[in-house]
Amino acid sequence: xxxxxxxxxxxxxxxxxxxxxxxxxxxxxxxxxxxxxxxxxxxxxxxxxxxxxxxxxxxxxxxxxxxxxxxxxxxxxxxxxxxxxxxxxxxxxxxxxxxxxxxxxxxxxxxxxxxxxxxxxxxxxxxxxxxxxxxxxxxxxxxxxxxxxxxxxxxxxxxxxxxxxxxxxxxxxxxxxxxxxxxxxxxxxxxxxxxxxxxxxxxxxxxxxxxxxxxxxxxxxxxxxxxxxxxxxxxxxxxxxxxxxxx
Amino acid sequence: xxxxxxxxxxxxxxxxxxxxxxxxxxxxxxxxxxxxxxxxxxxxxxxxxxxxxxxxxxxxxxxxxxxxxxxxxxxxxxxxxxxxxxxxxxxxxxxxxxxxxxxxxxxxxxxxxxxxxxxxxxxxxxxxxxxxxxxxxxxxxxxxxxxxxxxxxxxxxxxxxxxxxxxxxxxxxxxxxxxxxxxxxxxxxxxxxxxxxxxxxxxxxxxxxxxxxxxxxxxxxxxxxxxxxxxxxxxxxxxxxxxxxxxxxxxxxxxxxxxxx
Numbered sequence: 245x246x247x248x249x250x251x252x253x254x255x256x257x258x259x260x261x262x263x264x265x266x267x268x269x270x271x272x273x274x275x276x277x278x279x280x281x282x283x284x285x286x287x288x289x290x291x292x293x294x295x296x297x298x299x300x301x302x303x304x305x306x307x308x309x310x311x312x313x314x315x316x317x318x319x320x321x322x323x324x325x326x327x328x329x330x331x332x333x334x335x336x337x338x339x340x341x342x343x344x345x346x347x348x349x350x351x352x353x354x355x356x357x358x359x360x361x362x363x364x365x366x367x368x369x370x371x372x373x374x375x376x377x378x379x380x381x382x383x384x385x386x387x388x389x390x391x392x393x394x395x396x397x398x399x400x401x402x403x404x405x406x407x408x409x410x411x412x413x414x415x416x417x418x419x420x421x422x423x424x425x426x427x428x429x430x431x432x433x434x435x436x437x438x439x440x441x442x443x444x445x446x447x448x449x450x451x452x453x454x455x456x457x458x459x460x461x462x463x464x465x466x467x468x469x470x471x472x473x474x475x476x477x478x479x480x481x482x483x484x485x486x487x488x489x490x491x
Numbered sequence: 492x493x494x495x496x497x498x499x500x501x502x503x504x505x506x507x508x509x510x511x512x513x514x515x516x517x518x519x520x521x522x523x524x525x526x527x528x529x530x531x532x533x534x535x536x537x538x539x540x541x542x543x544x545x546x547x548x549x550x551x552x553x554x555x556x557x558x559x560x561x562x563x564x565x566x567x568x569x570x571x572x573x574x575x576x577x578x579x580x581x582x583x584x585x586x587x588x589x590x591x592x593x594x595x596x597x598x599x600x601x602x603x604x605x606x607x608x609x610x611x612x613x614x615x616x617x618x619x620x621x622x623x624x625x626x627x628x629x630x631x632x633x634x635x636x637x638x639x640x641x642x643x644x645x646x647x648x649x650x651x652x653x654x655x656x657x658x659x660x661x662x663x664x665x666x667x668x669x670x671x672x673x674x675x676x677x678x679x680x681x682x683x684x685x686x687x688x689x690x691x692x693x694x695x696x697x698x699x700x701x702x703x704x705x706x707x708x709x710x711x712x713x714x715x716x717x718x719x720x721x722x723x724x725x726x727x728x729x730x731x732x733x734x735x736x737x738x739x740x741x742x743x744x745x746x747x748x749x750x751x752x
Binding site: 315327337339340370 | 638644646650744745
């Protein structure tokens with residue numbers, strides 16, 4: 245499989261002197277769903293931001309074998325602009341790219357419909373529940389038709405049912421659009437459910453300690469969470485994580 | 492019921508106080524140069540209406556001009572501060588000095604500089620100095636409070652500095668700015684009147700001067716009339732700006748959400 249992006253010996257030391265990641269090597273393959281799992285302080289979020297180009301690595305390089313694709317970013321918080329309606333929030337990336345208003349509105353309307361919020365375009369963030377706000381945030385990310393979606397613990401603050409339903413919707417969206425996803429999470433079960441591959445990182449400084457490939461069935465549902473295939477994967481990730489914590 | 496109560500209770504109290512005042516002045520035969528009866532003050536409104544109207548217009552014009560000037564300069568400087576840390580470091584201390592120096596102490600100097608023949612300009616400058624700082628300080632804070640992640644998102648999509656300012660920082664600073672405008676509106680009025688006091692008689696012609704003049708001539712009714720107009724002006728400015736705040740924020744800002752929602 246070809247790589248979409250490769251991190252080569254990437255290190256990041258902040259001005260405060262904290263070393264967030266050290267000599268990180270990571271290949272992200274085209275079309276895969278990759279989870280970064282690790283305890284707090286292992287530099288998962290830093291790695292995402294370096295890939296997005298929001299911060300520069302102190303050492304090492306980020307290589308894009310093809311050109312750098314369109315990137316979407318979803319944060320832990322919905323990060324919506326409270327003064328804009330759901331539709332206008334979802335429209336932001338297209339607006340910043342200078343796409344005409346009519347075109348941008350049609351596309352963001354479609355993105356909202358795809359996350360199940362077709363009826364809520366006029367709603368303001370304060371009128372929406374936590375799960376719905378996160379859906380708007382995802383609609384905003386997919387409105388610009390990214391090839392790579394970076395997600396930084398997006399569902400951590402949501403209740404279990406909302407989280408599972410968003411997991412399913414995310415898988416569907418990523419599959420339909422052929423989006424490569426890099427997903428940061430604390431949750432072993434979430435990563436076992438979503439990922440084609442799980443990379444486990446150690447804290448202070450962040451390094452890769454385990455790289456687990458999971459043979460996932462294309463269709464996953466609540467029943468899949470009860471299969472031994474799923475629990476085996478979760479067990480493997482959990483063991484690797486335990487190892488990383490001890491290190 | 493609730494709304495009816497919130498409006499009628501203060502009004503009823505006001506009427507009761509006025510009636511008691513009228514009765515008490517007559518009953519204890521309080522001299523009119525100590526405390527005139529409400530009816531005497533009402534008479535002053537009629538007798539001095541030309542003078543009061545002219546004075547109100549003079550003060551009102553200065554307040555509005557000073558407030559608008561404070562709004563424009565305060566926001567402009569705040570934008571400059573948000574763009575450049577160096578500019579902020581260089582200028583902010585002087586803005587604070589301007590703010591903490593008592594306006595009464597500053598007034599004679601400003602009046603001399605501007606000249607007695609341009610007293611309106613001096614009053615405008617003094618009212619502006621008082622009204623300007625809350626707008627500058629709050630707007631600067633508001634512009635700096637933009638969500639870090641949203642700024643990252645804007646950068647991810649290649650937004651320019653101008654786009655970040657216009658689409659993210661300014662709308663985010665709006666609640667701060669509107670709060671500051673309510674404070675500055677009142678301060679502009681205070682500043683204008685204080686400046687008139689400092690300018691002394693014979694030059695200014697606003698409500699502050701009317702009060703000084705009437706006091707010198709023991710026309711206490713006129714003093715009360717001018718005071719009442721000042722209060723009404725202050726309240727009107729506050730309500731207008733509150734209405735503006737509601738109009739701009741009620742769709743999205745938590746402060747404008749009624750508790751029942």
